Structures are given as structure tokens and as C-alpha cells.
Amino acid sequence: RKEVEQDPGPFNVPEGATVAFNCTYSNSASQSFFWYRQDCRKEPKLLMSVYSSGNEDGRFTAQLNRASQYISLLIRDSKLSDSATYLCVVNLGNTGGFKTIFGAGTRLFVKA
């Protein structure tokens, strides 16, 4: 089992749609969580951190469920510019050595 698993997609949605991605992680010692965005042939960039209480940034909402060990990202009112690969990232923190694990990503295509 991979340490961080994501549905690779692709998700094909029309503009204005709401789309949600899930990510599961296997290590219960995971301490911090992020969503990164990676455009085609570009480097990853931080989209948002994921807090235990859930957090929202404009059209984006991230949630964490520690009991079930999954993270979600919800995108409302999708824009063409949201087309990208969304990477789930889990940090094990400094316990026994720092370790950052990137999921393989979920591809999103938003169409006009």
C-alpha cells in the first residue's frame, strides 16, 4: 500500500462545477498536510495547508479526517485556470526523521 494515495483521475468537469478530491495516508504519525498544485511541465506550488478544523481559501476548501486518515480538497465554481494536477502532501514531521511524502496527484480538466 502506498503511503499517500490519490485517485489519478482525470476529472473532466465543466466550468462552474464543484469537484472534490480525496487523499488517504497510511501513517497515523503524520503531522501536517498540504495540497500543492502542479501545472503541466511546471514545478509544484503550494495551494493550501490543511488544518484539523478544516480551512477555506476562496473557492477552495480543505478538510482533514485524522480518524479515517484522509484529506479532501473541494473546488467550487471551477475555472478553466483550475486545470492542473493536485498533489496531496503529508509530512511525518520531525519524529524519527523528517519525511515529506507526495501523492502521485489527481488530474483535473475544466472545460468551457
Added chain:
Amino acid sequence: GAGVSQSPSNKVTEKGKDVELRCDPISGHTALYWYRQRLGQGLEFLIYFQGNSAPDKSGLPSDRFSAERTGESVSTLTIQRTQQEDSAVYLCASSLTLRDTHEQYFGPGTRLTVT
């Protein structure tokens, strides 16, 4: 300010040759990371440096891979006797410290093609 820079942006080399990839982190960032991303795949952690501490080399795929960092500045990733399976984009990232909550800023990557 300037972001993370990497050079070269593209490198084509023959199988068996050695290559050296360079990363300049954001000034003031003490933590530096190297990742590998094969076509259509996720990021694979290779190594990280934090300040003057010994690097965590646990992700290096073989002894053909090595990396160095001078203080808290430039890092080089060296691949000896390159193989075709080494073809990938090599991404460098830096963060303020090694704290798990700190954002990693990525460079544009070096696209390595081994022929």
C-alpha cells in the same frame, strides 16, 4: 525576491556519463530538498539538507547518486554512470527551516534525458 533556481534546465547525456545538477535555494532558507519526478509520476524524495546537520540520504535510489551542499547555499546532485532509468525531472525545493509546517518552494527543475 528571487526564487529557487536550478541549472541546467535541460540535460541530455549518454548512458554511462556522469552529470551534475545545481540548485540555488532561496536566500535564508536552511532546508533544501531534492526530488525526482518521472514522466506521469509523482515526486520521489531523494535527499534533504538542514543547516549544517548531516543530510538524510534515505531516498537516494543507489550509490550512483550523491549530493552536497555548501553551508546553507548551493547544492549539487551528482549522478554517476547514468542509466536510462535516471531520465526524469529533478526538482529542488527549499524551505525556511525543516519544520513540517513550512512551505516548500520548488525550482523549475532540470529535465534529464539519458540516451
